[in-house]
Amino acid sequence: MSTTTAEITVAATGSSLQELARRHLWMHFTRMGAYGEDHEIPIIVRGEGCYVWDEHGKRYLDGLSALFCVNIGHGRADVVQAGADQAKELGFFTNWSYAHPRAIELAARVAGYAPGDLNRVFFTSGGSEAVESALKLARQYHKLTGKPTKHKVIAREIAYHGTSLGALSATGITGLRQPFEPLTPGGCHVPNTNTYRLPHGQSESDLVEKIAERIEFEGPDTVAAVILEPVQNAGGCFTPPEGYFQRVREICDEYDVLFISDEVICSWGRLGEWFGAQRYGYQPDVITTAKGLTSAYAPMGAVIVSDRIAEPFMTGTNNFTHGFTFGGHPVCAAIAMANLDVFEDEHILDNVRRGEPLLRETLEGLRDLPIVGDVRGAGYFMAVELVKDKETKESFSHEESETLLRGFLSGELYNRGLICRADDRGDPVVQLSPPLIAGPEQFAEIGEILRSVLDEAGQRMHVHT
Numbered sequence: 265m266s267t268t269t270a271e272i273t274v275a276a277t278g279s280s281l282q283e284l285a286r287r288h289l290w291m292h293f294t295r296m297g298a299y300g301e302d303h304e305i306p307i308i309v310r311g312e313g314c315y316v317w318d319e320h321g322k323r324y325l326d327g328l329s330a331l332f333c334v335n336i337g338h339g340r341a342d343v344v345q346a347g348a349d350q351a352k353e354l355g356f357f358t359n360w361s362y363a364h365p366r367a368i369e370l371a372a373r374v375a376g377y378a379p380g381d382l383n384r385v386f387f388t389s390g391g392s393e394a395v396e397s398a399l400k401l402a403r404q405y406h407k408l409t410g411k412p413t414k415h416k417v418i419a420r421e422i423a424y425h426g427t428s429l430g431a432l433s434a435t436g437i438t439g440l441r442q443p444f445e446p447l448t449p450g451g452c453h454v455p456n457t458n459t460y461r462l463p464h465g466q467s468e469s470d471l472v473e474k475i476a477e478r479i480e481f482e483g484p485d486t487v488a489a490v491i492l493e494p495v496q497n498a499g500g501c502f503t504p505p506e507g508y509f510q511r512v513r514e515i516c517d518e519y520d521v522l523f524i525s526d527e528v529i530c531s532w533g534r535l536g537e538w539f540g541a542q543r544y545g546y547q548p549d550v551i552t553t554a555k556g557l558t559s560a561y562a563p564m565g566a567v568i569v570s571d572r573i574a575e576p577f578m579t580g581t582n583n584f585t586h587g588f589t590f591g592g593h594p595v596c597a598a599i600a601m602a603n604l605d606v607f608e609d610e611h612i613l614d615n616v617r618r619g620e621p622l623l624r625e626t627l628e629g630l631r632d633l634p635i636v637g638d639v640r641g642a643g644y645f646m647a648v649e650l651v652k653d654k655e656t657k658e659s660f661s662h663e664e665s666e667t668l669l670r671g672f673l674s675g676e677l678y679n680r681g682l683i684c685r686a687d688d689r690g691d692p693v694v695q696l697s698p699p700l701i702a703g704p705e706q707f708a709e710i711g712e713i714l715r716s717v718l719d720e721a722g723q724r725m726h727v728h729t
């Protein structure tokens with residue numbers, strides 16, 4: 265086997281990768297202080313299909329597609345080759361005042377998959393940039409169309425829309441917002457669609473009306489956009505109640521507010537369709553996407569807007585006064601094209617449609633465990649909510665949640681060879697989002713590991729039987 269760059273670095277510095285990582289690498293959203301001599305940083309070195317391997321050669325089932333993004337699975341040399349070929353032909357040129365073939369072809373292809381009249385594609389380098397761009401676009405759109413005071417955005421509580429200051433103002437997770445306040449003004453929040461924990465006296469159909477009420481409360485002349493995920497990730501895969509998005513469309517039309525569907529996770533097959541909006545049959549004005557667009561073989565995102573929203577930017581001396589150096593990078597665009605070829609040639613959407621019932625059945629099969637309170641989600645995007653008492657739906661306290669998730673579950677699931685997310689940005693959940701090529705073999709593995717780890721977790725936490 266040839267010597268890897270990592271091995272050369274290790275040899276040159278006399279330090280192990282663990283030591284180098286602890287000393288120099290700043291990991292995202294990571295309690296770096298938790299890692300020491302007796303607690304290794306997980307270092308993933310290789311991937312193939314639904315599996316990855318760590319530096320010790322141990323294999324893991326990637327039940328999260330890395331971070332909801334390696335949609336076609338790991339190790340696709342053909343997709344990488346498309347990037348290498350493009351780098352030889354034109355390594356980089358910008359989309360600032362210039363175009364190049366791959367960005368043009370990809371924009372046209374994305375427009376072809378997008379719902380209705382969503383036809384104009386603005387490329388970014390990732391999801392936060394896409395959301396940031398969509399929010400700026402919404403503000404400028406209203407200024408161009410004679411409503412300059414419309415600038416606020418309505419989002420849902422616990423929703424994650426990214427980390428840049430504008431996107432963070434839409435993100436509804438207190439712990440992520442507080443360290444950086446004051447945020448960009450204008451972020452307003454309404455209840456999410458956690459139908460497992462509906463507030464007393466409310467029905468599912470009441471939830472969407474909170475959006476209209478909030479627009480009225482803020483003053484319709486101040487509200488630019490509503491941003492919603494088809495299935496909300498943070499909190500644990502909240503699916504929409506029947507008719508929710510159709511009513512959002514009506515509300516947005518009534519108040520002249522742009523409807524942004526944040527599909528950074530929910531597009532490119534995650535829900536069994538190209539876009540989440542297609543799964544739930546609604547028509548947004550704007551879609552934000554990233555992750556699966558390239559299956560994470562290169563960093564890329566996009567904002568896709570309708571002809572109607574693009575029109576004011578396309579006339580006279582007007583322009584969208586916004587951009588990023590690497591938006592539409594030709595290597596990323598070539599990789600996205602190759603990724604979409606895999607989707608077409610290997611019928612990836614069909615695999616998700618076929619596999620969804622079995623993934624659901626596998627997780628539903630865990631409901632006999634006392635700690636499993638709810639199972640929800642859509643496509644290859646599902647969550648199991650953990651409770652202290654199934655009857656009363658009592659959740660864990662903050663301290664108990666720490667003990668459960670960080671003190672046991674996250675580490676134990678990883679030790680048992682399953683990468684998934686044990687999360688408590690809402691109530692404690694375990695989230696699954698496997699590569700879209702996964703099938704019965706992987707689901708059986710997921711079910712087996714989850715059953716034994718959740719069973720032990722219940723006993724450790726003295727969950728009522």
Ligand SMILES: Cc1ncc(COP(=O)(O)O)c(C=O)c1O
Nearest residue numbers: 390391392424425426526528529
């Ligand atoms: C719905 C949604 N929006 C935005 C983002 C931010 O994307 P990124 O991490 O690529 O900046 C994410 C990331 O997970 C997301 O799930």
